[in-house]
Amino acid sequence: MAELGIDLGGTKLVLAVGNGQGHVLAQRRRPTELSGNPRADVEQIAEEARSLLSEAGVEAGALRAIGIAAPGPLDPVRGALCQPPNLPGWDDVPLCDWLAELLGAPAYLENDANAAALAEWRYGAGRGCRDMVYLTMSTGVGAGLVLDGRLHRGSTGTAGEVGHLPIEWNGDPCSCGRRGCLEAYVGGAAWTRRLRRLASPDGRVARLAGGGEKVTPVHVIEAAREGDAFASAELERFNDYLARGIVALLFVLAPERIVLGTIPTAAGDALCLDPVRRQVRERAWPILTRDLEIVAAGLGERGPALAALSVAWELHAEA
Numbered sequence: 001m002a003e004l005g006i007d008l009g010g011t012k013l014v015l016a017v018g019n020g021q022g023h024v025l026a027q028r029r030r031p032t033e034l035s036g037n038p039r040a041d042v043e044q045i046a047e048e049a050r051s052l053l054s055e056a057g058v059e060a061g062a063l064r065a066i067g068i069a070a071p072g073p074l075d076p077v078r079g080a081l082c083q084p085p086n087l088p089g090w091d092d093v094p095l096c097d098w099l100a101e102l103l104g105a106p107a108y109l110e111n112d113a114n115a116a117a118l119a120e121w122r123y124g125a126g127r128g129c130r131d132m133v134y135l136t137m138s139t140g141v142g143a144g145l146v147l148d149g150r151l152h153r154g155s156t157g158t159a160g161e162v163g164h165l166p167i168e169w170n171g172d173p174c175s176c177g178r179r180g181c182l183e184a185y186v187g188g189a190a191w192t193r194r195l196r197r198l199a200s201p202d203g204r205v206a207r208l209a210g211g212g213e214k215v216t217p218v219h220v221i222e223a224a225r226e227g228d229a230f231a232s233a234e235l236e237r238f239n240d241y242l243a244r245g246i247v248a249l250l251f252v253l254a255p256e257r258i259v260l261g262t263i264p265t266a267a268g269d270a271l272c273l274d275p276v277r278r279q280v281r282e283r284a285w286p287i288l289t290r291d292l293e294i295v296a297a298g299l300g301e302r303g304p305a306l307a308a309l310s311v312a313w314e315l316h317a318e319a
């Protein structure tokens with residue numbers, strides 16, 4: 001028996017075939033291209049899934065479950081997306097019903113942060129713990145919470161929207177319409193906008209990017225590694241705000257491990273994780289930090305495939 005994982009991101013789509021806990025048989029990734037007709041797009045995805053399943057040697061009828069990871073917020077009851085900002089026109093699309101009907105297996109939907117948290121918890125840097133927070137800051141900031149050995153979804157399925165914890169009253173504007181949210185400071189999209197505004201055209205960061213309008217956090221990390229002052233100050237600011245968010249989470253959840261994806265994973269210990277660990281230890285109670293581990297995500301390139309497949313493995317087992 002096999003499982004299908006679909007990671008439906010705003011910019012890329014990953015399809016993966018697995019056969020049992022933790023095993024990826026085949027995967028394919030491509031840019032997310034939407035036609036404006038969600039039904040046609042879902043049919044296209046199903047078509048590609050069939051071809052990947054046959055490539056992986058999975059016979060018709062041997063598909064056990066489909067796991068979908070998509071940007072939140074979601075309607076977990078109807079298996080639909082709710083106003084996804086990066087997937088225009090997909091509001092209220094009954095994704096699970098359509099894929100189940102097209103591919104002949106039950107489909108399960110989880111928001112991308114929860115799906116990534118499941119994968120890191122089962123197969124990556126979160127292995128072996130009962131209380132874990134996974135925090136990603138790729139475009140926006142989201143968290144997946146594993147509490148007491150299970151994924152915590154909250155009463156509406158929207159637990160873990162920590163990107164919108166206010167950390168500066170009346171601070172920078174956020175994509176959600178409010179001000180001062182964590183995401184406005186450490187979200188990849190918000191930070192990129194700030195960097196493009198502030199990076200001097202003849203500074204190291206802009207030169208690494210090939211132009212101020214192309215600057216991303218990746219170039220800041222690279223320039224900070226070379227000791228560039230602007231880049232180092234920007235990373236310091238990022239680390240400071242990230243630590244504020246983590247301290248708030250510590251006091252609420254007292255996790256044993258915090259797994260950080262995307263930017264901190266790329267920046268590494270010296271530029272990001274060590275300064276964040278130091279700040280967090282200074283600002284939170286010792287009992288909350290004594291055994292706390294703050295670590296980089298561990299799945300790398302395998303992350304999206306394992307995230308989507310984890311939704312199939314985990315939710316099918318729960319159903």
Ligand SMILES: [Zn+2]
Pocket residue numbers: 163164174175176177178179181183
């Ligand atoms: Zn916000």
